[in-house]
Amino acid sequence: MATSTSKPAGNAPKKDPPKEGQKPAASGAASGDRRMMAMIAAFAILSAGASAGAVYMVTRNQLTSGPAAHSNMSNREFPGPTYALGDFIVNLGAVESRRYLKASVALACNTHTDDFAKLSHDKMGAFMGEFNTAMKMREPQIKDVVNTTIASYGAHELGTVQGRQALKTTLINKLSRLLPPEYELANVYFTDFIIQ
Numbered sequence: 664m665a666t667s668t669s670k671p672a673g674n675a676p677k678k679d680p681p682k683e684g685q686k687p688a689a690s691g692a693a694s695g696d697r698r699m700m701a702m703i704a705a706f707a708i709l710s711a712g713a714s715a716g717a718v719y720m721v722t723r724n725q726l727t728s729g730p731a732a733h734s735n736m737s738n739r740e741f742p743g744p745t746y747a748l749g750d751f752i753v754n755l756g757a758v759e760s761r762r763y764l765k766a767s768v769a770l771a772c773n774t775h776t777d778d779f780a781k782l783s784h785d786k787m788g789a790f791m792g793e794f795n796t797a798m799k800m801r802e803p804q805i806k807d808v809v810n811t812t813i814a815s816y817g818a819h820e821l822g823t824v825q826g827r828q829a830l831k832t833t834l835i836n837k838l839s840r841l842l843p844p845e846y847e848l849a850n851v852y853f854t855d856f857i858i859q
Contacts (some may be wrong), residue, residue, distance in 0.1 A: 677689050743772040743779050743849070744791060746798040753810055755858070756817035764821060767855040768809055770798075770838065772846040794846065801841050806835050827853065 679705055748768045756761045771795075782790060798805075813821075820826035831851045840850045 688753070706750040716840070744794045744846070745769050745771045746795065748802070748806060748809065750855070751806075751809060751813065753813040755814065755821065760818065763859055764813055764818075766813070766853050768851045769852040769854060770805070770848060771850040771852060772831065772842070773849040797843055797846065802839050805838060808841065810832060812837060821856075821858060827856065 677790055709833045746769065748770065750765065750767050752763060752765050755764055777788070813830065816826065816830055821830060831853075835848055838851070
């Protein structure tokens, strides 16, 4: 008895079924489209998470509740003027390390009343003119303190959040002595901070 074998129609080769543990091969274009969509979806999810985290970090210290928070309003510091010192490029730590920091630094001062925030446009301009003049007169001393203080830190120290916070605290303590008493130094901001 003869058995006949049937051949697939046309000359198309017969595809073997996928082996155990393998997925069937998808066409190249469909597979690439799925990968691209998965990457876009992952990026969107990560972006949303990062945005939510950033909003939380910024607002968590600003949220207050209860009557105790409102009773401390008389002790509250109000935002005052900020003075941009510009860019600093400083060798870090030991000379043989050949590491340096590029940072943009700004100084923020406090006012003890909300008068600063309520100044009219003209009075604000006059106040900022006086503030900028006072800061400009002390700028060489301020920049020297910033340069020498940064240079006393190593790249490994400034590579951590704690190290940067320690640098800020040290700068606030040293720079507070250089400023006139009416401009109390509240914070040092690093608007750029790159270690090479």
